[in-house]
Amino acid sequence: MxxxxxxxxxxxxxxxxxxxxxxxxxxxxxxxxxxxxxxxxxxxxxxxxxxxxxxxxxxxxxxxxxxxxxxxxxxxxxxxxxxxxxxxxxxxxxxxxxxxxxxxxxxxxxxxxxxxxxxxxxxxxxxxxxxxxxLGPSVSSKHQTMDLEALREVSMQAADGLAYMHRKGICHGDFRTGNLLFRLDxxxxxxxxxxxxxxxxxxxxxxxxxxxxxxxxxxxxxxxxxxxLNTDIFADFITCQIAVIGLSLAFEITKPPKTSSVDLPYASPQLLLRLPPSTHSDVWALGCTLLEMQTGSVFGTAPFEIMQSMELLLGPLPKPLQRTWSRVYPEEMLHPEGNTEYLTWRSDVISEIKKHTRNADCLLKELAMSRKQSLKGLLAADDKNKPGSIVWQVPEKQVTQIGDLIKQTLSYDLHTRHTADAVVQHVWFDQARIHRKPRV
Missing domain, CATH: 3.30.200.20 (Phosphorylase Kinase; domain 1)
Structure with missing residues (x-):
């Protein structure tokens, strides 16, 4: 050494x-x-x-x-x-x-x-x-080289882990791809x-x-x-099973902290508006995790950027959230240059967002192509340190199913946002359930 x-x-x-x-x-x-x-x-x-x-x-x-x-x-x-x-x-x-x-x-x-x-x-x-x-490498470092079936299996295990915690009365508080690690033999x-x-x-x-x-x-x-240490050295020992880590922010569902320290790209609108974390914010973070595994992208790293991406994907914020947003984030906080074009609740911007917001089918077709393009970009980047990436085409039926799953986890409305248990039971995971091997 x-x-x-x-x-x-x-x-x-x-x-x-x-x-x-x-x-x-x-x-x-x-x-x-x-x-x-x-x-x-x-x-x-x-x-x-x-x-x-x-x-x-x-x-x-x-x-x-x-x-x-x-x-x-x-x-x-x-x-x-x-x-x-x-x-x-x-x-x-x-x-x-x-x-x-x-x-x-x-x-x-x-x-x-x-x-x-x-x-x-x-x-x-x-x-x-x-x-x-x-443990081995994180899902965040590996999802772009995984084929669709491996992604589906890992996604279901991630949802399973979160649902298990919720059934035991515990919120994770920091759910993301970096806190999902592959187990070693x-x-x-x-x-x-x-x-x-x-x-x-x-x-x-x-x-x-x-x-x-x-x-x-x-x-x-x-x-x-x-x-x-680069955990890729353990490549021959990596299993197909993942484990949820990063419990330092976990809390009892009935005793939430007043604030959250979750990474901003995985923060729900409610957390961005400085409301307490909950099972709902955990499920939103799961949705962001699933979206990242499919597209290679997250909403952003700053509040104004996250809100822009969020609204283009999901439509404008509901009016009650818009009003709270305007109080929590003054105009100058939305964009470094204070550009009012980024005020998402302006009527002309909302009209434009509504015109371009995609439904689940079209959205996920675009997301599937987005992932395909990002993988092509990786291959063309001439980065010798990157592992070979797989370019694949998502079948249309699965595109629709993935779109529905992500829409259900990323609902603005807490009452319609899926529970973690409901996510695990989603139709997209049916094939993974059929072929699931016992965990060792």
Whole structure:
């Protein structure tokens, strides 16, 4: 294993003290976490070869976020491979949703849950660590290379997982393609020795951290940052089964939080209007997930952009939502240039939207072609790092069925928006039900 030669320098006076809070150099590398997250009550510094809880030997980093890092570890007691999620100190508690709902959700493997947890004390505080089986790549990284039948099976599993959570009285709160991961064949993975795994991993990329005097950083920061492992190395171990992850925002249906931190592209109109999350917003996020898997696209990343795309797909917002929108988003917030053309409730714009809004059949024919074109674009992009994409034609009958399914999940009206259980029973999933294999 080797590291690259890059270094990240931080001022000497920022080591170990409170003054370091916001002075770290920003990184533009998406494969590593921001160094400024390593601070008091922040992330725990980890190095390859560390042994956590006198048991789990760290071999590589699987992923990271603003509140946690995830590490591939060898369990020295059982000789099994584990994913250890180390939560930042300020986010650590015995009441975390992953632990709180563990018993309620334990009877199904549709949701990935910790098999154990422990506490770790480090220079930045006390951290709860979740022990989980290692998982494969996300649906967000794979859906554009999947054929229609694989998409249908994965879509039904996604709906199944959400419906299961709702039946148990729990909302997910952050449902999206990035929180759907393919399961690995655990028996075959656990047959790998440490040497086998190291050979599979290959070269490890590190970014060395130094002070501006060329010295190692203080104890609150790692000596180096590690590029996240490309889980494509597990291609031979990936199963056709997925698991729902990302339960950090989950909550009891009867006790919703006042606000939501869901990714904007998956936010329902009600969430965009700052209403509390619910099962309805979960189903909307499921609809966005299904739409993304079919088209390769989401509504947008900013409120004005999302609303434009939403209205072109679904028609104008109902008047009560329009009035709330105008209060929540003043004119200057809708578009960076303050262009009133983007005020979606203007009568001339609404008239134009109504004229061009498609019905389900026409809409999904267009969506099917949209996906086909996007795949052609991938093939023509001359990006050698992209896997080969499959160009396929969706049968007209399925186009109509998919259109109906997406329309039912993306209804503005909460009373007509499908429940997750109703989504699972949709006619488009009939073939997947017939050919479904038992989950292992």
């Amino acid at each position: 080797t590291s690259d030669s890059r270094t990240l320098q931080i001022p000497e006076h920022q080591q170990d003290g409170a003054a370091q809070k916001s002075c770290y150099q920003k990184l533009s590398d998406e494969h590593v976490e921001e160094l400024e997250l390593y601070r008091k009550n922040g992330l725990h510094p980890v190095h390859l070869g560390d042994v956590l809880n006198n048991r789990y030997e760290v071999l590589h980093k699987l992923g990271h976020g603003t509140s946690a890092t995830v590490w591939l570890c060898f369990d020295t007691q059982t000789s099994a491979w584990k994913a250890i999620k180390i939560i930042g100190a300020s986010h650590s508690s015995d009441d975390r949703p992953e632990l709180k709902f563990q018993l309620q959700l334990s009877r199904s493997d549709l949701v990935a849950l910790p098999t154990d947890h422990f506490w770790l004390v480090g220079p930045n505080g006390r951290h709860v660590c979740l022990v989980m089986p290692p 655990s028996a075959r993975i656990n047959d790998l020795s440490k040497g086998d795994m190291l050979a599979l991993i290959g070269e490890v990329t590190k970014i060395v951290v130094e002070t501006d005097f060329g010295e190692e950083p203080g104890s609150i920061s790692p000596r180096y940052l590690v590029h996240s």
